[in-house]
Amino acid sequence: MARGILTFHMDRCKACELCVHFCPKGTLGLDKKIINALGYHPVTAVDPESCTGCGTCALMCPDLVIEVERE
Amino acid sequence: MARGILTFHMDRCKACELCVHFCPKGTLGLDKKIINALGYHPVTAVDPESCTGCGTCALMCPDLVIEVERE
Amino acid sequence: MEEKQVLFAGFGGQGVLSMGQFLTHAALSAGKHVSWVPSYGAEMRGGTANCLVTISDEEISSPITENPLMAVILNRPSLDKFENKIKPNGTLVINSSLVDREPRRDDLDVLKLPVNELADRLGNPRGANMILLGAYLEKTKVVEVEKALEYFDVIFKGKSEEVIRKNKEAFLAGVEYARQHW
Amino acid sequence: MEEKQVLFAGFGGQGVLSMGQFLTHAALSAGKHVSWVPSYGAEMRGGTANCLVTISDEEISSPITENPLMAVILNRPSLDKFENKIKPNGTLVINSSLVDREPRRDDLDVLKLPVNELADRLGNPRGANMILLGAYLEKTKVVEVEKALEYFDVIFKGKSEEVIRKNKEAFLAGVEYARQHW
Amino acid sequence: MEKVLMKGNEALAEGAIRAGCRAYFGYPITPSSEIAEYMARKYPKIGGVFLQAESELAAINMVYGAASTGARVMTASSGPGISLKQEGISFIAEAELPCVIVNISRGGPGLGGIQPAQSDYFQATRGGGHGDYHTMVLAPASVQDMMDFAMEGFELADKYRIPVMIMAEGTLGQMMEPIILRDPVTPGYEKPWATTGCKGRKPNVITTLHLPPEELEQRNRYLKSKYDLIKAREKRAETFMTEDAKLVLVAFGLMSRVAKRAVMEVRKRGIKAGLIRPITLWPFPDEHIVEAAENGAKLFLSLEINMGQMVEDIKLALNGRSRVEFYGRIGIIPNPEEIVGVVMQIAEREGL
Amino acid sequence: MEKVLMKGNEALAEGAIRAGCRAYFGYPITPSSEIAEYMARKYPKIGGVFLQAESELAAINMVYGAASTGARVMTASSGPGISLKQEGISFIAEAELPCVIVNISRGGPGLGGIQPAQSDYFQATRGGGHGDYHTMVLAPASVQDMMDFAMEGFELADKYRIPVMIMAEGTLGQMMEPIILRDPVTPGYEKPWATTGCKGRKPNVITTLHLPPEELEQRNRYLKSKYDLIKAREKRAETFMTEDAKLVLVAFGLMSRVAKRAVMEVRKRGIKAGLIRPITLWPFPDEHIVEAAENGAKLFLSLEINMGQMVEDIKLALNGRSRVEFYGRIGIIPNPEEIVGVVMQIAEREGL
Amino acid sequence: MKVVAKRPESLYDKKFHYCPGCTHGIIHRVIAECIDEMGLREKTIGVCPVGCGVLAYEYFNFDMLEAAHGRAPAIATGIKRMLPENFVFTYQGDGDLASIGMAEIVHASARGENITVIFINNTIYGMTGGQMAPTTLIGQVTTTSPYGRKPELAGYPVRMAELLATNEGSAYICRTSVHNPANVNKTKKAIKKAIQTQLEGKGFSMVEILSTCPTNWGMSPLKALERVEKEMIPYFPLGEFKVKE
Amino acid sequence: MKVVAKRPESLYDKKFHYCPGCTHGIIHRVIAECIDEMGLREKTIGVCPVGCGVLAYEYFNFDMLEAAHGRAPAIATGIKRMLPENFVFTYQGDGDLASIGMAEIVHASARGENITVIFINNTIYGMTGGQMAPTTLIGQVTTTSPYGRKPELAGYPVRMAELLATNEGSAYICRTSVHNPANVNKTKKAIKKAIQTQLEGKGFSMVEILSTCPTNWGMSPLKALERVEKEMIPYFPLGEFKVKE
Ligand SMILES: Cc1ncc(C[n+]2csc(CCOP(=O)(O)OP(=O)(O)O)c2C)c(N)n1
Ligand SMILES: Cc1ncc(C[n+]2csc(CCOP(=O)(O)OP(=O)(O)O)c2C)c(N)n1
Ligand code: SF4
Ligand code: SF4
Ligand code: SF4
Ligand code: SF4
Ligand code: SF4
Ligand code: SF4
Ligand SMILES: [Mg+2]
Ligand SMILES: [Mg+2]
DSSP: OOOEEEEEOGGGOOOOOHHHHHOTTOOEEEOTTOOOTTSSOOEEESSGGGOOOOOHHHHHOTTOOEEEEEO | OOOEEEEEOGGGOOOOOHHHHHOTTOOEEEOTTOOOTTSSOOEEESSGGGOOOOOHHHHHOTTOOEEEEEO | OOOEEEEEEEEGGGOHHHHHHHHHHHHHHTTOEEEEEEEOOTTSTTOEEEEEEEEESSOOSOOOOSSOSEEEEOSHHHHHHHGGGSOTTOEEEEETTTOOSOOSOSSSEEEEEOHHHHHHHHTOGGGHHHHHHHHHHHHHOSSOHHHHHHTHHHHTTTSOHHHHHHHHHHHHHHHHHHHHHO | OOOEEEEEEEEGGGOHHHHHHHHHHHHHHTTOEEEEEEEOOTTSTTOEEEEEEEEESSOOSOOOOSSOSEEEEOSHHHHHHHGGGSOTTOEEEEETTTOOSOOSOSSSEEEEEOHHHHHHHHTOGGGHHHHHHHHHHHHHOSSOHHHHHHTHHHHTTTSOHHHHHHHHHHHHHHHHHHHHHO | OOOEEEEHHHHHHHHHHHTTOOEEEEOOOTTTHHHHHHHHHHHHHHTOEEEEOSSHHHHHHHHHHHHHTTOOEEEEEOHHHHHHTHHHHHHHHHHTOOEEEEEEEOBOSTTBBSSOOOTTHHHHHHTSSSSSOOOEEEOOOSHHHHHHHHHHHHHHHHHHTOEEEEEEEHHHHHOEEEEOOOOOOOOOOOOTTOOSOOTTSOOOEEOOBOOSHHHHHHHHHHHHHHHHHHHHHHOOEEEESOTTOSEEEEOOTHHHHHHHHHHHHHHHTTOOEEEEEESEEESOOHHHHHHHHHTTOOEEEEEESSSSSTHHHHHHHHTTSSEEEEEEOSSSOOOHHHHHHHHHHHHHHHTO | OOOEEEEHHHHHHHHHHHTTOOEEEEOOOTTTHHHHHHHHHHHHHHTOEEEEOSSHHHHHHHHHHHHHTTOOEEEEEOHHHHHHTHHHHHHHHHHTOOEEEEEEEOBOSTTBBSSOOOTTHHHHHHTSSSSSOOOEEEOOOSHHHHHHHHHHHHHHHHHHTOEEEEEEEHHHHHOEEEEOOOOOOOOOOOOTTOOSOOTTSOOOEEOOBOOSHHHHHHHHHHHHHHHHHHHHHHOOEEEESOTTOSEEEEOOTHHHHHHHHHHHHHHHTTOOEEEEEESEEESOOHHHHHHHHHTTOOEEEEEESSSSSHHHHHHHHHTTSSEEEEEEOSSSOOOHHHHHHHHHHHHHHHTO | OEEEEOOOTTBOSOOOOSOTTOTHHHHHHHHHHHHHHTTOGGGEEEEEOSSGGGGGGGTBSSEEEEOOTTOHHHHHHHHHHHOTTSEEEEEEEHIIIIIITHHHHHHHHHTTOSOEEEEEEOSSBTTTTSBOOTTOOTTOOBTTBTTOOOHHHHOOOOOHHHHHHTSTTEEEEEEEEOSSHHHHHHHHHHHHHHHHHHHTTOOEEEEEEEOOOHHHHTSOHHHHHHHIIIIIHHHSOOEEEEEOO | OEEEEOOOTTBOSOOOOSOTTOTHHHHHHHHHHHHHHTTOGGGEEEEEOSSGGGGGGGTBSSEEEEOOTTOHHHHHHHHHHHOTTSEEEEEEEHHIIIIITHHHHHHHHHTTOSOEEEEEEOSSBTTTTSBOOTTOOTTOOBTTBTTOOOHHHHOOOOOHHHHHHTSTTEEEEEEEEOSSHHHHHHHHHHHHHHHHHHHTTOOEEEEEEEOOOHHHHTOOHHHHHHHIIIIIHHHSOOEEEEEOO
């Protein structure tokens, strides 16, 4: 029942985890397998299906990494 | 029934009349006959007998012209 | 007329600066080159004030001198300060109400008048400076008294009629004094 | 030993400055003349950082150069910036975890190691700089590894034992890597 | 043309208005306050902005803001107040914001006195703030100059995008002389860099921050090239009887008129003296100095109301070609008689 | 003697403490902040006063107050912060309050950059504030100097009742070198003028106000005579291979070490180069320059991290005797190789 | 498909230089959104401080100036007096506004200067590496209060919103926070109200926003948000302190 | 014979330079009396402002310094930090304290700096010839508000006592007047209380005293006192605004 579509500007993520913490659905996590150009493990949707498109992650992201659309 | 004794440092008086105004007994006035070194008609006791030595004139004089003693 | 420099000096509140300004205006109106240079001391209350007026038929190269030809002195400290600076054989006008000593130099043309008393008598204590100016002009003719009177309204433009009238009265009292005593 | 200059460069948070300080301390302890010159950028967040260490047997006249003999490079922007400045036939140590291109010069002695991976593997992501330093010293002998280890406690004076232990562990992992790969 | 009697400070203020200056930000200080007071009276009537700032610091930064919008804008102060503006002036110079800064000088250092001085010469010509920058510095000598240089100041400021300082002895601000009122001008400089809201164009940014060393260096070299251009084009001086002068007096501002009078006087006594009056203090008119030396002046006498700051500029101009001496006072403008005395003494000693 | 590895800023702070300085007032600014931070750590332990002022303006006036009590006291800043202190420095110079003011320089004008520069040379040597005054200016070249000059600075300040400025490129504040820690000194100057409460004596007054022109002038003449005395006594410079030099490099601060290295290098290539390193920027060591010229130097090359401010002082010293050229950078300290290149080019052109 | 969150037009597509998790970034975005939503981009003129926000002009997609440390309100005054129809705001840190710039902010407020101030209170000097700010809490360790701020030596933290609310010229004064989604939303409302205050010509408006500095607080970004809630809000209460009708 | 009024020891026998009827003179005398009566002359250090009080060091018979305009609180801070046992006070006008010196006074108060400030509020710049002060009343004519102070252009008069009372560091803040004998006596009491506050190490103390400027108000000295009562006190209410126990 996923309603949110997430786009990540991965190269800008600083792995602060504010989005991870405030996402009410536990959708997000850091991708430990990748190191981006800034030297961080960037954010990713660990459970993309759970996203409701509420936009809270984008509201709390200081670096405009996440764009959210809702169906 | 004079109880106050007044000493004037006449050369310092600037004729602002604050003492004259606030003296409760009408003891003081400017001496129009004299011009002091500052160019003003300095204060004088026009009615020395009336002075009670209350010190109000000295309290309000900005220029420490008046010394007051009481018997 | 060659370049003439007149110094006005007295206490801050005695109107020395405006005396000088009046003369400057009058001389300008009479077609002269003029300059007016005040000593300024707004940051120093209760001090002395003076200004130097230069009047000339030609362009004024230097508006500054320490040795004016004439001095109009309104109080004792100013006499002490400036007496020695006046040019040899110059003119010294003194407010004898507030100056309690005689000038020491004997080459000067000394003119005395008791300005404060005269002003008190006129019932216009603030008019002292205009009295002095009237007497001074009458005597020295630096600017003709008639010319000065002509330009009175121009110079006092913006002031109330009452003020102008009072000033003119004081000025004329000074002229009168000079005619009688000097 | 003649004067040697080593440049350390990377992101602000990667510990490049302390890497250089460690080396400086170690070299001083080993009796050398030293200087440590940082590029500083506290007023510029998120920027790059670098420092230049000079080690010499004699007094150091100039602690500054633009052409170091060796460079320890922790990220891509630093490689782009400094590759061309290294002295001919100098040494270039690269963190291949964050540098995604090959060096362009072919006169350099290039040593690569994937520092971030190694640090992650050690479970000590902040130890990356010490790994690099261990490997670098093992290979170049600018200061003997044994000497550096001796002075560890002195250099980290004031830090907790845990921190010292972790740093030593990372340092030795680097030494080990150099022994095996370079 | 009819002449009007005006105070120097008022003539300067009126000159600014006639140059199209429509904003004044300043903090009162003797002997400059009449400039503010004039603006306070005039602007409400003609639609200009007068604002008494809480301090000189605030004032110079208000100037920064107002100049950024492309407007012609001015501030004035004296001594301590000018010192307080140094950070702001450095910023304005870097940001290349045209404006006019007036220093009606008094004697220092510290609180000093309010009497006339020229002891802010170094501060004005070397830039008392941090970094490599210059302001243009104009030194009026008469009340007419006060009006004219204010107008000229705004033109130069816009032309070179540079802060222009007008520096006059306190006496010049306070004294009255009859002057000719100049016709108002309409400022004609395009200012596409101004921050006025980005409607219809890309956003503008006004900044003085240049963190990358290369950028910082490039900015400094650019500014230097601008200063070199101004040096090449804008040096100004008045010369008086220097063609055959053996002894050349150098003096600026009101002091130069006293010096001129002294030159006239000593010429009567047969001394071949002349005068150079720098009008721009920065750029300093060194070529005028050199020319006088080439014409045979063997001695230059710097006359200043300070302890001898301009001497350095004269020496730098001459580079050893002729000798430079100094005579100075502070807190008073010496009178022509005094200068004549000094010159006669030198003439005697030198056998001129 | 054991050497300790220290940052330049910390060595300077520690030097001040060892000179008996027991009060620091300052506002943070890169690249000087470590000085404040060092004092913040140390003073609570040894009974000194550390106070972070609300601004540089407040800081310099706190220094004024604290120095008035006779204590040894210091402030430090950089670029814009030093500009903001100019009014205060002028006051302190007039009031003759001994103190040390540190400028760990960055590039300007405006906000500029935080990288090293020497572009506050004019501000430091000419007095960026209003009025005729000077501060002594010391330019350290090593971390050891940072400590030593801090100590020397306090001695000079007390000796002449003058504010002493220590000016160092940002890099020198930030870099580490091993140094010898100097023994602490006990300040030995009587200060009967200090305002400490008038118990047992007549009240003391510390003022910079001199309204009567004669008094103002007399104060200025007195200060000038003090400055002349300092000029006669305290000029300092280091010379290196100037005895037979045809080309003399002039550089101060950290830059001088780079220049020295370059001299060593070009000497190897047979170029008769030498170096003069001014240690006091004011008073400027002009006699050292003249001596080098007398020894046969036909060209002086001023090396600065600015657009060429010291050139004026070299020219003034030489007064036309030899030529002066300039090479400068900003925001970076050029490396010896670069200077060698410049010198070789000149040598070739000049046939040296 | 409905766009829930994307980059506002008033921000360039450019990476911020701020440290990981630093709420300067959130505040930038919120300001940009307000300006977009109120249709003000083309008439906005912003003034940057000296502080971590010094480079804000590289991010905001409208006319910007960079001020000397603490002087942004004076610069904004100069601009607004010349261009009363434009929207003029400053963005200032606590060192910038409450320490060196105290005189300028108090007087802008006293004059009822018709400008808007966004005040980032993170109880520290971020940019210069963590020195004490006037808003640093009692006991807080910074590089210039290494043993914790002691009131006997360094005085008490200033509450700027309360202080400025005493001035007649202040038309809208509010303190908000961005330490969780609800408060980010409240901050956005407050900023809009402040902007509206200026557009209506009512006088000086300021939104003080409690913000984090994970780097110099020595905390993870999440812990930093917790500190805002637990330590800062008790001393710096949220709410409106002045609303001129 | 009992001496009712004579020159206090803490004043030299010297003529004041103040204009006729200017209450600066009354305030000088009252300060000197307080210092005499509390036995503090030999441990007092005073700091003069720039303003009509600039020459106060010529009158007070104890150690004095003259400060740059507005910076007296910073100078007093420097002194007091070195000599905590001395009594340190500043004497400042409204231009000095409330305009150019705003940052210094607010911070001295915020720091709880253990100094005493005597603040002479005469709603004008006396010394420089009558320009507007931050305390100039709405409608008041000055040389820089020649058509009367208008809030749209020049903002609102600041109430310093109220503003500083918001700071935790302020220990005693009071506003008094000297426009009649009763209030002169109250002023004296307030000054003593402020001094006592400092002696007890409680922190920052200030007495704001409403004062006259007959010269620049263009009034006779007596009319000036009337103006204090009728125009000033309604806007600047008398009383204690902060008393730290
Ligand atoms: C005149 C001046 N003084 C000092 C500085 C150094 N400086 C730059 S930013 C800053 C403080 C920044 O703190 P804050 O305003 O709280 O902003 P933050 O970085 O915390 O967002 C200081 C002291 C400067 N640039 N200019
Ligand atoms: C930095 C600086 N700016 C301005 C001045 C000029 N100035 C001297 S006193 C004064 C204002 C005095 O007013 P106030 O403080 O109210 O004292 P008052 O004379 O009314 O007692 C000013 C602006 C100065 N001396 N220094
Ligand atoms: S839109 Fe809401 S549910 Fe989806 S990832 Fe973001 S916070 Fe989580
Ligand atoms: S909040 Fe933004 S920067 Fe932080 S981890 Fe999430 S996406 Fe990355
Ligand atoms: S002492 Fe009292 S009664 Fe006597 S003159 Fe003075 S005020 Fe009047
Ligand atoms: S109050 Fe003092 S100065 Fe005024 S008239 Fe009376 S005695 Fe003279
Ligand atoms: S230093 Fe602090 S305030 Fe500055 S960007 Fe980093 S976290 Fe944010
Ligand atoms: S100008 Fe005003 S405040 Fe100053 S002495 Fe005169 S009356 Fe008093
Ligand atoms: Mg902050
Ligand atoms: Mg006042």
